[in-house]
Amino acid sequence: MRLQLRRLCSAPARLSVHTINQAVRTAQYAVRGELILRAAKLQEELRAGGGGGKGFDRLVECNIGNPQALRQQPLSFNRQVLAILAMPALLQNPALRTSFGADAIARAEEYLRSIPAGVGAYSESQGFRLVRQQVADFIAARDGVPAQRDDIFLTDGASKAVEFIFKILLRGASDGVLVPIPQYPLYSATLALASAQMLGYELDEANGWAMPLDELEKKHAAAVAAGVTPRALVVINPGNPTGNTLPRDNMEAVVRFCSKHHLVLMADEVYQENIYDDALPFHSFKKVLKQMTPEPPLQLVSFHSTSKGFLGECGLRGGYMELCGFDPEVQAQLLKLVSIGLCSNTMGQIGLGLMVQPPKPGDASYATYAAEKDGILQSLKRRATKLVSALNELEGVTCNQPQGAMYAFPSITLPPKAVAAAEAAGKVPDTFYALALLEATGIVVVPGSGFGQKENTWHFRTTFLPPEDEMEAVVGRMTAFHRDFMQQYS
Amino acid sequence: MRLQLRRLCSAPARLSVHTINQAVRTAQYAVRGELILRAAKLQEELRAGGGGGKGFDRLVECNIGNPQALRQQPLSFNRQVLAILAMPALLQNPALRTSFGADAIARAEEYLRSIPAGVGAYSESQGFRLVRQQVADFIAARDGVPAQRDDIFLTDGASKAVEFIFKILLRGASDGVLVPIPQYPLYSATLALASAQMLGYELDEANGWAMPLDELEKKHAAAVAAGVTPRALVVINPGNPTGNTLPRDNMEAVVRFCSKHHLVLMADEVYQENIYDDALPFHSFKKVLKQMTPEPPLQLVSFHSTSKGFLGECGLRGGYMELCGFDPEVQAQLLKLVSIGLCSNTMGQIGLGLMVQPPKPGDASYATYAAEKDGILQSLKRRATKLVSALNELEGVTCNQPQGAMYAFPSITLPPKAVAAAEAAGKVPDTFYALALLEATGIVVVPGSGFGQKENTWHFRTTFLPPEDEMEAVVGRMTAFHRDFMQQYS
Numbered sequence: 001m002r003l004q005l006r007r008l009c010s011a012p013a014r015l016s017v018h019t020i021n022q023a024v025r026t027a028q029y030a031v032r033g034e035l036i037l038r039a040a041k042l043q044e045e046l047r048a049g050g051g052g053g054k055g056f057d058r059l060v061e062c063n064i065g066n067p068q069a070l071r072q073q074p075l076s077f078n079r080q081v082l083a084i085l086a087m088p089a090l091l092q093n094p095a096l097r098t099s100f101g102a103d104a105i106a107r108a109e110e111y112l113r114s115i116p117a118g119v120g121a122y123s124e125s126q127g128f129r130l131v132r133q134q135v136a137d138f139i140a141a142r143d144g145v146p147a148q149r150d151d152i153f154l155t156d157g158a159s160k161a162v163e164f165i166f167k168i169l170l171r172g173a174s175d176g177v178l179v180p181i182p183q184y185p186l187y188s189a190t191l192a193l194a195s196a197q198m199l200g201y202e203l204d205e206a207n208g209w210a211m212p213l214d215e216l217e218k219k220h221a222a223a224v225a226a227g228v229t230p231r232a233l234v235v236i237n238p239g240n241p242t243g244n245t246l247p248r249d250n251m252e253a254v255v256r257f258c259s260k261h262h263l264v265l266m267a268d269e270v271y272q273e274n275i276y277d278d279a280l281p282f283h284s285f286k287k288v289l290k291q292m293t294p295e296p297p298l299q300l301v302s303f304h305s306t307s308k309g310f311l312g313e314c315g316l317r318g319g320y321m322e323l324c325g326f327d328p329e330v331q332a333q334l335l336k337l338v339s340i341g342l343c344s345n346t347m348g349q350i351g352l353g354l355m356v357q358p359p360k361p362g363d364a365s366y367a368t369y370a371a372e373k374d375g376i377l378q379s380l381k382r383r384a385t386k387l388v389s390a391l392n393e394l395e396g397v398t399c400n401q402p403q404g405a406m407y408a409f410p411s412i413t414l415p416p417k418a419v420a421a422a423e424a425a426g427k428v429p430d431t432f433y434a435l436a437l438l439e440a441t442g443i444v445v446v447p448g449s450g451f452g453q454k455e456n457t458w459h460f461r462t463t464f465l466p467p468e469d470e471m472e473a474v475v476g477r478m479t480a481f482h483r484d485f486m487q488q489y490s
Numbered sequence: 491m492r493l494q495l496r497r498l499c500s501a502p503a504r505l506s507v508h509t510i511n512q513a514v515r516t517a518q519y520a521v522r523g524e525l526i527l528r529a530a531k532l533q534e535e536l537r538a539g540g541g542g543g544k545g546f547d548r549l550v551e552c553n554i555g556n557p558q559a560l561r562q563q564p565l566s567f568n569r570q571v572l573a574i575l576a577m578p579a580l581l582q583n584p585a586l587r588t589s590f591g592a593d594a595i596a597r598a599e600e601y602l603r604s605i606p607a608g609v610g611a612y613s614e615s616q617g618f619r620l621v622r623q624q625v626a627d628f629i630a631a632r633d634g635v636p637a638q639r640d641d642i643f644l645t646d647g648a649s650k651a652v653e654f655i656f657k658i659l660l661r662g663a664s665d666g667v668l669v670p671i672p673q674y675p676l677y678s679a680t681l682a683l684a685s686a687q688m689l690g691y692e693l694d695e696a697n698g699w700a701m702p703l704d705e706l707e708k709k710h711a712a713a714v715a716a717g718v719t720p721r722a723l724v725v726i727n728p729g730n731p732t733g734n735t736l737p738r739d740n741m742e743a744v745v746r747f748c749s750k751h752h753l754v755l756m757a758d759e760v761y762q763e764n765i766y767d768d769a770l771p772f773h774s775f776k777k778v779l780k781q782m783t784p785e786p787p788l789q790l791v792s793f794h795s796t797s798k799g800f801l802g803e804c805g806l807r808g809g810y811m812e813l814c815g816f817d818p819e820v821q822a823q824l825l826k827l828v829s830i831g832l833c834s835n836t837m838g839q840i841g842l843g844l845m846v847q848p849p850k851p852g853d854a855s856y857a858t859y860a861a862e863k864d865g866i867l868q869s870l871k872r873r874a875t876k877l878v879s880a881l882n883e884l885e886g887v888t889c890n891q892p893q894g895a896m897y898a899f900p901s902i903t904l905p906p907k908a909v910a911a912a913e914a915a916g917k918v919p920d921t922f923y924a925l926a927l928l929e930a931t932g933i934v935v936v937p938g939s940g941f942g943q944k945e946n947t948w949h950f951r952t953t954f955l956p957p958e959d960e961m962e963a964v965v966g967r968m969t970a971f972h973r974d975f976m977q978q979y980s
Contacts (some may be wrong), residue, residue: 014752021661029830068610086837087573087589089566095585120558122797122804126820156646156807156811159831167683171511187965189830193657262504299505304828307612314612315836317646325587329507333514340519340679341649347576488789 006220016230019260021304027192027247028448030185035434036063039444046439046442055443060474064443065240065406067376068311069170070465075311075372077104077365078354083348085107085119101365119346121481125339127320128346131353135320143287151323153334154352156344157217157314158305161321165266165301169231170196170335176223178216178263180232180411182459183452184240197228205411209244211235213253220261232264238271238282238404241461243384243449245280245403251288259296260391267302270319271405273309276381280403286324300324306351308406309374318348320353380406381463383471394482406465409448412458418489430458436485441466517682520675520940525924526553529934536932546932552952553934555730555896556867558803565660565862567594567855568844574598576838589623597738601840609836611821615829617644617810618836625810628846633777641813643824644842645885646805646834648795649676649759651811655756655791658824664730666713668706668723670947672899672941674730687718692944695901699734701725703743710751711897722745728761728772728894731889731951735770735873735893741778744850749786750963751791757792760809761895763799766871770780776814790814794842796897800866806844808838814893870896873954873961880965884972896955900940902948908979921946926975931967 015462019027033257043059059357061069068074080100083090085108086122090096112118126132132149169175176197179187191198201219203209216233223230235254237246246254258265267285275282287301306318323331358373359365384402389462391399391410399410414422416460422432430447437443437460448459466474507515533549551559558564570590573580575598580586585597602608604620624640629637645651659665666687669677681688691709693699706723713720725744727736736744748755754775757775764771775790796808813821848863849855874892881889881900889900904912904919912922920937927933927950940947956964963967 014787014817015659015820016817018822020820021629024827025659027826027830027878029826033826064612066607068614069607069612071607074608074610076579079579080978083573083577086576087569090573090586090589091585093589095583095588099583099586099587099763117559118564119560120555120803122556122559156835158833163831168510168514169505193830234727247751265503265652281563297504313610313831315609317833317835327504327506330505330510330756333507335512336519337514337683339654340517342647343566343807344802345646345807347837348835397546434739478630 003225007051010401022194023193027189028185029189029448030446031353033450034431034447035290035444036436036448038435039063039438042442044437046433055440056477059444060444060466060470061444062466062474063446065308065463065465067315067406067465070311071377072465073372074313075369077359077369078313078351079102080365081108081111081354082347082350084346087113088112090116101359101363101368103359103363103365107354111353115379121346121351123154123343123346123349125341125343126150126335127152127344128349128353131349132401134357134469135322139284139286139322139489143290145287145290146248147322151331153321153323153338153342153360154349155319155321156317156348157307157323158268159302159318160317160344161301161303161319162268162336164184164264164337165188165191165232165264165321166196167337168330170194170263173387174226174228175231177266178219179293180234180236180239181446182241182461184236184268185235185450187234188452197223199223199230199366200452203239203242203244205400205454205457208403209239210416211246211250211254213250214442216257230261230263232266234266235270235285237270237285240271240273240405241407241409241446243400243402243407243409245275245277247280248283248288252282252292255285255292255296255298257288259298262437264299264301267300269302270305270308272304273370273377274406275382275404276384277401277403277408281310282404286322289324292424298325304412305465306348306355308372309355309381311351311355312376313355315350316348316351317345318352319344320352377470380464383466383468385469386407387464387475389463390479394479395486397482402464407461409451409459409461409465412460415457415486415489418485430460433458434460435480437478441485443474443478495931509722512864513683515686517679518940519679520677520936522920523876523936523940525928525934525936528925529553529928532928532932534838540938543832545930545931546967547888549932549934550956550960551934552954552956552964555798555953555955556804557896557955558804561957562802562866562955563862564803565859567801567849567859568841570594571598571601572837572840575601575837578602578608579707580609583885591849591853591858592848593853593855599845600875601843609840611836613632613644613833613836613839614826615831615833616640617642617834618839618843621839622810624843625812628629629774629776629812633774633780635777635780637812641821643811643813643828644834645809645828646807646838648793648799648809648811650807650834651791651793651809652676652756652829653680654824655722655754655811656684656686657827658755658820660684663818664718666718666723667756668709668720670724670726670729672731672943672951673724674726674758674879674940677724678771678942687713689720690942691714691720692734693729693734695944695947696769698893699729699739701731701736701744703740703747706744706747722756723729724758724759725755725775727775728757728764730761730895731897732900733890733892733895733899733935735765735767735772737770738773738778741773741775742782745775745779745782745786748931749788754789754791757790759792760795760798762794763867764870764873764896765894767891767893770895778814779814789816796838796845799845800863800870801841802866803841803845804842806838807835808842809834816952820967851973854921855876869958870954873958874898875960876951877965879977880969884969885976887972891953896953897951898954899941902950905979907975908975920950923948923975924950927968927971930971930974933968958965
């Protein structure tokens with residue numbers, strides 16, 4: 001009895017989900033959420049040979065923008081340089097001179113001259129100087145506007161950069177950030193972890209997912225009225241999961257809005273190379289800002305990454321942010337914050353340098369590089385078109401044609417019986433649909449509820465990354481599943 | 491007038507150091523703090539050729555455990571495997587294959603079989619399965635106690651793992667963590683960022699930096715009395731900056747203390763390979779815990795890294811943590827938290843796998859690997875001895891002989907005139923001393939105040955990483971400086 005009592009008293013002190021930081025419990029991250037846990041289990045079953053009755057022998061992971069997991073090949077030039085950086089002794093092997101591009105060797109040597117300690121030492125916390133200069137040169141050439149090495153911070157992917165900015169900005173539960181709905185759930189999750197307020201603004205699906213400027217003003221005013229201080233506005237352009245590309249006048253209006261309300265504009269521009277509509281080229285927010293007259297005062301951060309574009313170097317975790325219009329003291333605080341984690345990984349930093357300074361016409365690797373790049377981008381465009389055309393053929397499904405990024409975000413009108421069945425199963429209807437799709441086809445998508453969506457609408461996000469020779473089959477299985485599903489619940 | 495008024499009103503809304511998250515301002519990180527900023531400026535002057543009158547032409551960076559920045563060479567086997575992972579096409583070239591050991595090729599092929607997408611795709615959020623299994627096998631062999639792949643989380647260096655655990659544990663300003671004084675400032679900085687309480691316990695310098703068990707109890711009781719909930723205890727073993735190695739009975743007492751008070755034991759064991767005193771071998775807290783009878787109930791996390799040991803692969807940002815005794819639900823929350831950042835960098839993960847599963851006797855690379863490893867460790871031991879002997883010769887300086895890690899942390903008795911001069915200059919006395927050392931010699935050390943120290947004692951932390959052929963000169967310059975400094979202020 002006494003022992004039992006002691007146990008009862010001491011038990012609650014042991015760490016449990018009830019005594020951890022509850023902000024962690026609150027945070028949701030659908031890209032790797034419930035559906036993905038089920039997919040992982042299914043993967044185990046398939047590996048163990050239990051896929052016999054399933055009609056598919058492996059999963060097709062359309063849940064995450066992870067191109068090389070779906071057989072996209074890395075660019076030869078970039079990997080040649082990385083191999084030399086990993087092992088400078090390769091330069092001593094004469095055979096290297098015949099099998100590597102002369103420009104790849106020269107580039108590796110340039111990095112090694114600038115970084116004599118190589119990739120095995122910590123870099124400056126902000127990132128290698130040479131790579132930051134390469135990024136600044138890239139931005140200046142892209143925008144026709146000067147860029148400074150010291151305004152660039154190299155990070156372990158763009159996610160980490162977003163975390164740093166939120167850490168600097170968010171002081172507690174009465175701070176908020178305007179985030180698009182639907183959004184990439186990094187934003188909602190990081191806000192939840194900071195116990196800050198997500199101020200969602202709904203993109204206009206009927207109007208190609210345009211920025212809803214009236215709604216922005218309304219959301220802002222409502223937040224202020226509720227005692228919340230909006231600190232920043234997140235824009236994802238090209239859009240994730242929406243695949244839209246913002247027109248320039250829309251961007252100017254966003255700049256004016258942020259400037260007026262003293263909001264930091266967080267421009268997630270990681271899909272800037274994934275552009276499929278010639279009529280809607282990518283413009284950086286920095287260029288748009290700098291070309292406005294008069295230039296509105298604004299604090300702008302732009303994020304970019306090696307993970308997307310045509311590189312798809314997700315595993316390297318290379319990313320950067322460029323700060324624009326920030327006080328030097330704030331920038332110094334950011335540098336201190338970054339330095340607590342010492343530095344971002346050096347191979348990712350080099351990977352980023354290679355991304356922003358590719359081979360130029362006349363260089364030994366140029367022709368191969370250009371062919372690899374064009375092959376990937378044109379194939380992505382074809383796959384996007386094929387997938388979205390097929391989706392739009394499905395009963396109750398409509399999908400905007402992606403103008404950029406690597407996702408389609410179709411809207412599905414689910415029959416009332418399906419909604420009821422979902423409720424009976426204790427699932428959000430779009431999760432119910434996505435789980436059924438997974439079980440029937442092995443195709444992994446993410447339910448729209450993971451990104452946020454207008455009330456009583458249902459979506460899912462799928463990449464168009466499956467290899468071209470599998471796309472037909474993927475589309476076929478998706479189509480057959482949808483037909484059966486609609487029949488079952490009609 | 492009206493315009494001016496408007497400006498005055500709107501100006502404060504612009505982001506400034508006064509309106510950022512003040513926890514960021516509060517956080518200090520001395521390893522890259524004031525002294526380092528001055529060192530960076532000095533570096534610029536030297537680069538620009540302004541070192542003429544200084545008596546040195548470059549800096550000696552003893553401020554950070556960054557071995558490859560001081561010419562330590564990476565291990566050949568490890569870099570061979572990394573190069574192949576960066577560029578699997580290397581294996582297709584017979585002439586290039588000759589640059590690699592057969593076991594390095596076999597290891598690379600093993601990784602590529604297990605990870606067909608290669609290093610360019612995101613891994614599982616927790617890290618590659620194969621590498622986690624390799625870590626588990628390493629731990630099991632080291633401790634003679636089973637270890638599970640699913641209890642291992644691969645992270646971008648150990649720092650990131652510490653951040654994840656703090657994020658899970660710390661709920662706000664009334665949570666605290668017991669941290670040694672002196673400590674590695676990652677802990678104080680991360681606690682400050684979380685607005686949580688650092689509960690410092692002073693290690694016993696006179697007793698070889700032993701764990702002060704009475705003081706632990708007192709600190710714990712005082713915290714509870716003050717309304718603070720202690721959540722965890724940090725132990726750094728071997729010690730940073732202290733260089734001590736804990737004896738086993740001391741560790742058992744720490745385990746009992748944590749178990750009794752339901753504290754998560756955070757065992758920073760990143761220096762486990764850096765052991766210089768045969769009488770004090772490294773024991774992991776997990777082994778000590780598991781061999782106690784009865785085994786006290788405990789939640790234990792152990793951290794390890796590619797950055798230290800004899801690898802010194804700081805730039806790769808490879809690390810892991812092993813959880814022991816945690817509820818599965820808590821572990822699931824941790825996995826979700828980790829997944830928000832997608833995954834740690836893949837080259838760092840592979841680097842970690844190579845660290846924990848080195849070539850074995852009989853393998854093609856074994857002899858080279860063993861020679862490289864022994865060369866580095868024995869040289870470190872010689873350099874430690876040389877540096878610490880010299881330090882102990884200096885007037886007013888005493889320094890414990892390092893038993894582990896890569897740092898010496900001498901105590902300096904500063905003359906009252908030096909303390910007064912420091913105060914007049916608005917500097918903490920040990921910062922004043924370290925700045926003077928930097929200006930006179932180019933040697934960069936970190937003032938003891940950056941790590942915490944007993945009141946009215948002064949220290950600095952220096953690595954013993956300068957190359958062996960420079961150590962004599964470094965010690966000579968340090969000695970001459972100290973003599974002059976003491977003379978000046980006597």
